[in-house]
Amino acid sequence: MTAIRVRINGGEVADDVPPRLSLADFLRERRNLTGTHLGCEHGVCGACTVLVDGEPARSCLTLAVACDERAVETIEGFAGDPVIAALRRTFHQRHALQCGYCTPAMLITARDLILRQRAGSEREIRDGLAGNICRCTGYTNIVTAIAEAANEIAKEAPNAQ
């Protein structure tokens, strides 16, 4: 067991974890943050994407012990985040989800694309989603929803980088 202290969605958490415990299992099994989903557990499907120190990360391939003294954001967080709020709205309006399994991670990846100014065209968005598999929608509506959210955010903050 290894003692870790992690900031999760803004709150400090201390725990003793086995060294081989993944961040995904730590979040899901120990913190009951079940919005982080596991689709492949080998880093391909992207369903487990969370933010570690603000960067998207595969929580299935990230060990919990590696998150000691770091900040993790999951879909249960993002309170007051305007980009996630816009994405939730456009995903709903554009029917960008069906079974909902890929959705939390899709939102987190999309938020990152928008913040990094990598959602300016359909081509950019599609390339940016290469690491997130959706088996239901065929992606067309996801791409549209992200483009619309990006537009909204750009209008609200025209001077943003």
Add this chain to the structure above:
Amino acid sequence: MPNDQYGVGASLLRKEDDRHLHGRGQFVPDIKLPGTMDVAFVRSPHAHARIRSIAVAPELRGRVFTAPDLPRIKPIRITSHATGTKAPAWPPLATDKARYVGEAIAACIAPSRGEAEDLANAVAVDFEVLDAVVDAPRDMHGSRHLIHEQWGDNLYVERVVEGGDIEAAARAAEITVTRQFRMQRQSGAPLEGRAVLAYRDHRLDEVVVYASTQTPHTLRVALGEFLDIEARCIRVVAPDVGGGFGPKARLYPEEIILAALALQLDHPVRWVEDRGEHLLTAAHTRDHHYKVTAYADRQGRILGVDAEIVVDAGAYGLWPQGPYQEAAMAARNLPGPYTIANYRARHYTVATNKAPLGPYRGVGRPGACFAIERIVDEVARAVGRDPVEVRAENMVRSEEMPFTTVGGMRLDNGDYKESVRLCAELLDLPGIRARQQKGEPDGRLVGIGFAAFAEQTAHGAAEFVARGAAIIPGFESCTARILPDGSVVLMVGIQSHGQGLETTLSQIAAHELGIDPARISVRHGDTESTAFGFGTFASRSMVMSGGAVARASRMLRDKLCRIGAHLLQCDPAQVRCAEGAVLGPQGSVSIAEIALVAHLRMDGLPPGVDPLLDATATYEPAIGTGVFSYATHGAVVAVDPETGFIDLLDFAVAEDCGTMVNPMIVEGQIRGGVVQGIGTALYEEIPYDEAGQPLTGTLADYLVPGAAELPAIKIGHLHTPAAATEYGMKGMGEGGAVAPPAAIANAVRDALASIGAEVNETPITPRRVMAAIRKAREAAAQP
């Protein structure tokens, strides 16, 4: 009565979205019960092997369970009423022999999945390895080691579908075209794998089984049968299910084993499949071999088709319907939307040392569509005409419908030719032809291809009886209940796992009752709260369950009107339900007020009217042979003749599924299906080596389509309401996945026409494209 904002035909936004957008969906692995132990399986590393012994160390006893440790479990048995079928008994934990890589041999329990896997790794099984049967066409009549020894061969069943006089067609033909086609084995690969959580509820004297399944009620039937317990002692719950697509509409050994463990142990048990297990052991699909000969005249009129179909169905048949339907449906659907008069299809369902084959979006039809639509294109090329014209000319005309095809499918209505025209328009066929004339600056070759199909949906008793099916999923059920405050609950026997049925079924009740869908809840997937139903598969739930909701809602509406009229002191014939109230000639009374009377103030009920607002209805469409959606799909590709790489430039669907309850959801289903069909066409394949080892164990080598390699999917609609269903609905969940392999293969053929190459095997990988190009160039170089 119909309400344009939320009734039938409205693109109402989904009720399901909010929980998923906030990560508050509840999938099986999200459910936490104190004391739960995780289960991991010892699985066969060999495709075909006798099990000599299983060594479980004494200290592992009570944590490792082999077949003798779970004596309650009976072998899974398939019943088929079709003649000449063989059905092996399948012990959920292998006893004497393992017949595919991944077959379960022992279950191990521990406080976490990792520890359970450690236990599984500590179990030693002594195998005597046998020769694997992996080549279905070669080995169907026999092999050195038979899979099921008592059979004498490796054939589940062989049958013939025929009509007209194929020999006469052969004699009359001016053109004869023969091709072999192959659609490789693949996985359904929902993003959430399978999962089971089971525990014993002593108060209710039942075993509760949470499962990621499309069919909770029939799963309960199966658990009762194979665990020998009464259904009243079993509750099955399918909570949120992260995609199904067919593979989750079958019984699995793991579900029986988890329920047996829960009955035997004093704590909950959970099994969460990992992706490797899914690719190894969840139902595989397709794996078709075809040899097709088309006989035609010089105009391209197809006189007859002679086909041989071999389906590699794997080691066992999945309960309830067994391995038979894949080949049978391919054979019956192969004539497609065409007036072909003479037909013969010999079809063979073959046992191999591979994972069992099960349903996957399209069942049988993507292969059949691939075979017929490729051969239609080759007939067109043989007579020197455009495949678009030849295709349309061979189609059943509107005025000929209902038309029973030579394969025995009763096509109810529609304008098939118009779908071809519309699809060509969506892709700008003349523009693509002009582009082809000019050529590409980068040397790539552009091609356009089309494929059409008619999709049997919402088939009822007549169809399943004709198949000799073990169970007849010919109806659905709904209990509609208005609560004392006037809010509504619909309890339905289907299961919604992405199809948005919580929304669309609310729309139907709203349509009938004049109540805002926001005041309507849909309960599904729980045997405790819903009347028996079969679940969601076969493009059936909107028609079947929607029909049941319509009927139950109308029963409630009649009662609301009787009570409302009494309260308004008028005749029931003078009132109607709308805007959340019963409206009379003078004044109205709200549904909430009527609900109050029906529950809490029965002194307000008219004489002879019972309290409660609670109605259960079943529904079966008026025609049991199904209502047929249809579509033409078209693809534009650019093929790099130096690398074989295919870029999908454009894709369009022109389709007709009758009345759309929610056009937004219909289009979502089409696009999702199309992308799965593109996966079949270009990427997805589970190859097995000669020893029966599957070569794809991860999503890094089993490739599902991603956003980056896809175009936006265009859709055009035609509207021909069905005569036999409520509102004219037709099912449409699967169709998207049927035609993309054929359309893309025809586009690749078109692109490579100048080289003379064709690829008749999916997925159309760069390696296969290069092989076809090499073969064509070598043939051209021959003197």
